[in-house]
Amino acid sequence: MTFSPQLEERFAKMLTRYPDGRTRSAVVPMLMYAQDEVGAVTRELIEEVARRCKVTPLQVDEVVGYYSMLHRKPQGKYHVQVCTNISCLLVGGEELYEHAKKKLGVGHKQTTADGQFSLEEVECMGACSWAPAVEINYDFHHFVTPEKLDQLIDGLRKAH
Amino acid sequence: MAKQLYNQPSPLETRVVSKNFGIEGSETLDVYLANDGYKAFRKAKEMTPEAIIEEVKTSSLRGRGGAGFPTGLKWSFVPRTSPKPRVIVVNADESEPGTCKDRLLMEYDPHQMIEGILIAGLAVDAHVGYIYIRGEYRYLIDEMDRAIDEAYAKGYLGKNVAGTGFQFDLYTHSGAGAYECGEETALLDSIEGKRGIPRMKPPFPAVAGAWALPTLLNNVETFSAIPAIIRDGGAAFAALGTPKNGGTRLVCISGHVNKPGVYELPLGFPMMKAINEVAGGIPGGKKLKAVVPGGSSCPILRAEECDIPMDYDTLAKAGSMLGSGGMVVLDETTDMVRFALRIMKFYAHESCGWCIPCREGTTWLKKILQRFYEGQGRREDISMLGELSKNMLGRTFCALGDAAALPTISIVEKFTEDFEVYLARQEVLV
Amino acid sequence: MADIVKLTIDGKEIQAEKGKLLIEVARQNGIEVPSFCYHEDYTLQAACRMCLVEIEKTPKLQVGCTTPVAEGMVVRTDSDVVKKARKGMLEFLLTNHPLDCPVCDKGGECELQDMAFRYGAGESRFVERKHHVDEKQWSPVVYFDAPRCILCYRCVRVCNEGIGVGALGVSNRGVISEIVPNHDDHLECDECGACIDICPVGALTSGAYRYQTRPWEMEHVGTICTHCADGCKTTLGVRNDEIIRGNNRDRSGINNEFLCVKGRYAFDFTKHPERLQSPMMRTEKGYEPISWSKALEVVSGRFASVKARGGKFGVIGSNHTTNEENFFLAKFARQGLGTNNVDHHRTGDLATVFDALSGKTNALATTDDVYSAKAVLVVGADLAQQHPFLSFQARANFRHHNAHIYAVTTGPVREDNQAVASVRVQKGGEVAGVESLRDKLKAEGDLVIVFGDAVQGDALRKLVAFGDSLGIHVKYVCLVDYSNSRGAFDMGVLPHDGGLSREQMLAATDLDVLWVVGSNPLKHNPLASKQAFVVVQDLFMTETAKQADIVLPAASAYEKNGTVTNVCGEVQRLKQAIKVMGTKTDLEIFGQIAKEMGLHLGIWLPDKVFEEIRKTVHGYGVSPALLAMGPVPTMPLNGRVAALPGMIQSSGDTLFTSGSLTPYSEILNNVMEAPGSLYSGQGPGARG
Numbered sequence A: 001m002t003f004s005p006q007l008e009e010r011f012a013k014m015l016t017r018y019p020d021g022r023t024r025s026a027v028v029p030m031l032m033y034a035q036d037e038v039g040a041v042t043r044e045l046i047e048e049v050a051r052r053c054k055v056t057p058l059q060v061d062e063v064v065g066y067y068s069m070l071h072r073k074p075q076g077k078y079h080v081q082v083c084t085n086i087s088c089l090l091v092g093g094e095e096l097y098e099h100a101k102k103k104l105g106v107g108h109k110q111t112t113a114d115g116q117f118s119l120e121e122v123e124c125m126g127a128c129s130w131a132p133a134v135e136i137n138y139d140f141h142h143f144v145t146p147e148k149l150d151q152l153i154d155g156l157r158k159a160h
Numbered sequence B: 001m002a003k004q005l006y007n008q009p010s011p012l013e014t015r016v017v018s019k020n021f022g023i024e025g026s027e028t029l030d031v032y033l034a035n036d037g038y039k040a041f042r043k044a045k046e047m048t049p050e051a052i053i054e055e056v057k058t059s060s061l062r063g064r065g066g067a068g069f070p071t072g073l074k075w076s077f078v079p080r081t082s083p084k085p086r087v088i089v090v091n092a093d094e095s096e097p098g099t100c101k102d103r104l105l106m107e108y109d110p111h112q113m114i115e116g117i118l119i120a121g122l123a124v125d126a127h128v129g130y131i132y133i134r135g136e137y138r139y140l141i142d143e144m145d146r147a148i149d150e151a152y153a154k155g156y157l158g159k160n161v162a163g164t165g166f167q168f169d170l171y172t173h174s175g176a177g178a179y180e181c182g183e184e185t186a187l188l189d190s191i192e193g194k195r196g197i198p199r200m201k202p203p204f205p206a207v208a209g210a211w212a213l214p215t216l217l218n219n220v221e222t223f224s225a226i227p228a229i230i231r232d233g234g235a236a237f238a239a240l241g242t243p244k245n246g247g248t249r250l251v252c253i254s255g256h257v258n259k260p261g262v263y264e265l266p267l268g269f270p271m272m273k274a275i276n277e278v279a280g281g282i283p284g285g286k287k288l289k290a291v292v293p294g295g296s297s298c299p300i301l302r303a304e305e306c307d308i309p310m311d312y313d314t315l316a317k318a319g320s321m322l323g324s325g326g327m328v329v330l331d332e333t334t335d336m337v338r339f340a341l342r343i344m345k346f347y348a349h350e351s352c353g354w355c356i357p358c359r360e361g362t363t364w365l366k367k368i369l370q371r372f373y374e375g376q377g378r379r380e381d382i383s384m385l386g387e388l389s390k391n392m393l394g395r396t397f398c399a400l401g402d403a404a405a406l407p408t409i410s411i412v413e414k415f416t417e418d419f420e421v422y423l424a425r426q427e428v429l430v
Numbered sequence C: 001m002a003d004i005v006k007l008t009i010d011g012k013e014i015q016a017e018k019g020k021l022l023i024e025v026a027r028q029n030g031i032e033v034p035s036f037c038y039h040e041d042y043t044l045q046a047a048c049r050m051c052l053v054e055i056e057k058t059p060k061l062q063v064g065c066t067t068p069v070a071e072g073m074v075v076r077t078d079s080d081v082v083k084k085a086r087k088g089m090l091e092f093l094l095t096n097h098p099l100d101c102p103v104c105d106k107g108g109e110c111e112l113q114d115m116a117f118r119y120g121a122g123e124s125r126f127v128e129r130k131h132h133v134d135e136k137q138w139s140p141v142v143y144f145d146a147p148r149c150i151l152c153y154r155c156v157r158v159c160n161e162g163i164g165v166g167a168l169g170v171s172n173r174g175v176i177s178e179i180v181p182n183h184d185d186h187l188e189c190d191e192c193g194a195c196i197d198i199c200p201v202g203a204l205t206s207g208a209y210r211y212q213t214r215p216w217e218m219e220h221v222g223t224i225c226t227h228c229a230d231g232c233k234t235t236l237g238v239r240n241d242e243i244i245r246g247n248n249r250d251r252s253g254i255n256n257e258f259l260c261v262k263g264r265y266a267f268d269f270t271k272h273p274e275r276l277q278s279p280m281m282r283t284e285k286g287y288e289p290i291s292w293s294k295a296l297e298v299v300s301g302r303f304a305s306v307k308a309r310g311g312k313f314g315v316i317g318s319n320h321t322t323n324e325e326n327f328f329l330a331k332f333a334r335q336g337l338g339t340n341n342v343d344h345h346r347t348g349d350l351a352t353v354f355d356a357l358s359g360k361t362n363a364l365a366t367t368d369d370v371y372s373a374k375a376v377l378v379v380g381a382d383l384a385q386q387h388p389f390l391s392f393q394a395r396a397n398f399r400h401h402n403a404h405i406y407a408v409t410t411g412p413v414r415e416d417n418q419a420v421a422s423v424r425v426q427k428g429g430e431v432a433g434v435e436s437l438r439d440k441l442k443a444e445g446d447l448v449i450v451f452g453d454a455v456q457g458d459a460l461r462k463l464v465a466f467g468d469s470l471g472i473h474v475k476y477v478c479l480v481d482y483s484n485s486r487g488a489f490d491m492g493v494l495p496h497d498g499g500l501s502r503e504q505m506l507a508a509t510d511l512d513v514l515w516v517v518g519s520n521p522l523k524h525n526p527l528a529s530k531q532a533f534v535v536v537q538d539l540f541m542t543e544t545a546k547q548a549d550i551v552l553p554a555a556s557a558y559e560k561n562g563t564v565t566n567v568c569g570e571v572q573r574l575k576q577a578i579k580v581m582g583t584k585t586d587l588e589i590f591g592q593i594a595k596e597m598g599l600h601l602g603i604w605l606p607d608k609v610f611e612e613i614r615k616t617v618h619g620y621g622v623s624p625a626l627l628a629m630g631p632v633p634t635m636p637l638n639g640r641v642a643a644l645p646g647m648i649q650s651s652g653d654t655l656f657t658s659g660s661l662t663p664y665s666e667i668l669n670n671v672m673e674a675p676g677s678l679y680s681g682q683g684p685g686a687r688g
Ligand SMILES: Cc1cc2nc3c(=O)[nH]c(=O)nc-3n(C[C@H](O)[C@H](O)[C@H](O)COP(=O)(O)O)c2cc1C
Pocket: B062, B063, B064, B065, B066, B067, B068, B069, B071, B091, B092, B093, B094, B095, B096, B179, B180, B181, B182, B183, B184, B185, B217, B218, B219, B220, B222, B223, B398, B399, B400, B403
């Protein structure tokens, strides 16, 4: 399995960052970046990462199951994450999430038929003082109202 | 142009650690250097490691990650003469609900944190550091990488830091979504490429941490406070706060306030003043119901308990904690059953599953609260919530169990009336 | 001598080694501290929190499984707080447990059941929906029922640390955490079932045993595995003369918690449909069943006449029959038939090693030495495949004592994962390869050298000379293949005094009688003599039996009493578990043939024959009392041993084969082969 030149370069650097013989340390970040490119953590990817980090596929598999951002199934092109944890909850986070469900017509960890959007109710993502917050892929959006969310989503729909 | 701030600063702030926030180009090395950047490092280079650690002790700086452990003392535990190389790890996992300050420190002033790390490197004779950043903060990993590259390019990292001959390498390391990986030993397992399962202590990270090497681990804000402490002296920093509670800290005010935001306030700052003046009071003139003083893991305070100065010791006396600086304000309309449920949903989702009481307890409590919230509550559930929480408290492998139990115990004990309301409503329906 | 500390537990004054774990100290002093995840052989977890105790001057309860004892410690394991804590843990534990004990294989021998009974609350306050996942089959022999799992991680550890395979891991987190196999939905492993034995509950169950019976309906017979030469104890669960399971949960044998796929499952040959249950005679129409009396009459008649006219006998003994049987057979041949043409399939060069070591004391390693020696050198053998228990011992030694492991082999071996040095050689280059380790080995405190059939004759003498030259205490293990290969040699089933070797017998055109007991020599070699009258005693119609004139149905090791000697020369008792209709033990067959022939070779009862062995066989003067309690090492080194004719060759069995028995064990044929990835040299359990 090979990745884009940029990713290969990143991985090459990654594997030299840690003390000698500790390539296992690269497992988590490698999976994070690789899944962005591959679209999901596939069996093939697990075996590839295991090979590169010199661990058994099981040792990678265990990690994939543990971290909530690692996913075995592809998500939408735009992954909409709505926080409903306490700070957001108090200022309409849950209502915002309900709105997002209706707007996208999908539920928690589901993807729209056209594969453009997926939705996830997430835990606190560090935007408490600017709540309610939404993260789309890796972009934060603060003080999000239902109207603002609609604009965001419609904007992305147009974009492609 | 200057990075746009997420919230307007308050005139009541004491801006030490956040002094560069809002300055145009504050994230660049040049601007940092133009604003006393690396004065502290050069000063520290002339000091003995012991002296550096003494200075940090004098500042009475306490860990900003949540546990509030005296930083100078922690540094003194690291065996700087051990034959094993020492490692510095920055805890930038910032996942405690209510907390959003480390983000700003890395976004607006990455070089301040880097300088803090370098000074720690001098103090414990470490030459490599890793910044463990939660996966959701990908944009920050990129910002940190950019800052690190700039520092290397301009000679502030690498073989010869600031021309002093000191060598130091610094890297970012991405998490992948796990609150538990903020717990220092789970973080170490995570950085080693494993599931984030906490470790047995002893050995403590200072002795055998990442890859079994002596490891100094601190929070982003803790490192970011170091340059000021060395530059202006530990005493000056300490003087900003109250005895044994030195300096300032970034308080993340959220919830029912007119001007939520992250504000740098000296320790000992009155809580009510923070709510009413710094954060502009409660919207719609509503009354205060409760405050979560330092992140979701802290026992909650009823309104009448909130007329206190915000420092570690006072909050401990009040039966709570200053925690991670995540201050959540709840007005009179807040439904505490729903609030408790949301908190437990979080801990059930984040329990690593290693030990029985936390793994099973959090989920059980969540299910009871869920049932209660859906109108299927039973009177005995109220006392059971408290009892089950107490069966977890102090008996789990790591502090996550306590973090789940403490707020729950305080809510059922201090806001029983909210649960009663549910039961009453049910009776009406029957 | 480590320093001693004084502490009190539940008011009892106790002295203990400083730093020892509280849970151990308490238990050694008869104070119960419950636990699930604690296991003395494997890494500490402190996960189940059942062992919480109260320690004076510490605010929180502490886990006994990771707390070292210290001077002046005051501990309570019986206070109300502690009792309440245990109750609470069990209540938590049972929230998602299905409580399906009535249909659970573990019912009746389940640690969770016992704990709930002893420390539990009785009724549960949990009224919510339980988390459910369906049961999975991971291999022909391993099933996993996640809801029953209490996540004590014993299975993960025994597989990773103990077996060195690392086929089990944990996926997901929180309440849906689950034990997972190494290949998506199935296991690729040794199929040893250690995970099943060590599982305190019914989460991991055996495909061979599940739903067959209830533990209390079985009789449990502890005997010795009849497959490889390591001599593991296996406890056979028997119901109506049928073996239903093999396990090792009581860990009472030399093998501690170890048992391989053969010891655990490969008892099924005993009830294979092709099992011989009547004597057979060859006629024009092929083989016809005949009565025992007829068979014995024909055999003894022919033996007597051939003996009378001074004809030529050839007697081939077995690697699987008991010491008593081997001894009696050798005696029968020499005294009864007047021939020295006695031999068996020799799989290791014991003659040379005994001769080369003659005069030395304490030069032969026991299985325990492999666990306790400072260093272990494996030469020309794949232990994980052919001597899984010795391999386990070496790993345990590495784990517990940080022993230095060395491997000199033709290909990668599992030992590479722990080895300080692995040397790869061409076949025949083993001893030269060992030379390259001289300096390292010199520096070792003491050393056990384990070598395979690749090292024999002069090469073996060179190896011993090398050992002598190191100037440290060296012990040896000469690997042999089967459950009593060592016994066959010690009992003198050998062509001493000018007798013909196995190969020579088969090649002799003038052989009059070929008597084969529990062996299959004609599988690979032809029988030269056309007139030879062939008698075969065996369990099945082997290639050899198919050329016999008379075939006598023999009892297997699980169907007889007696003793066997393992690869390290440790004698152990076999206990009869079942009786298979129509069969006789080989000893009984010998005795009755002798009786028919009017020979006086002594009483053919195992105990009586063993008495004679004790008196006459070098190094076997072991006390029956000791033997009754467990394995007893023999001391066969005794003067020079004359070289023997004939060849020595291991049959190269794997973890999943057992010589001629292989085709008759369904289980062995069903399980998957251990994958090569186990030998990658960076598998789990690897150094660092
Ligand atoms: C469940 C749990 C989660 C934690 N999460 C964080 C975190 O996100 N960031 C952090 O800095 N410390 C976190 N901590 C505290 C760390 O364990 C550790 O005390 C701290 O990072 C040490 O740095 P400091 O002394 O500078 O505060 C957490 C602790 C627990 C028990």
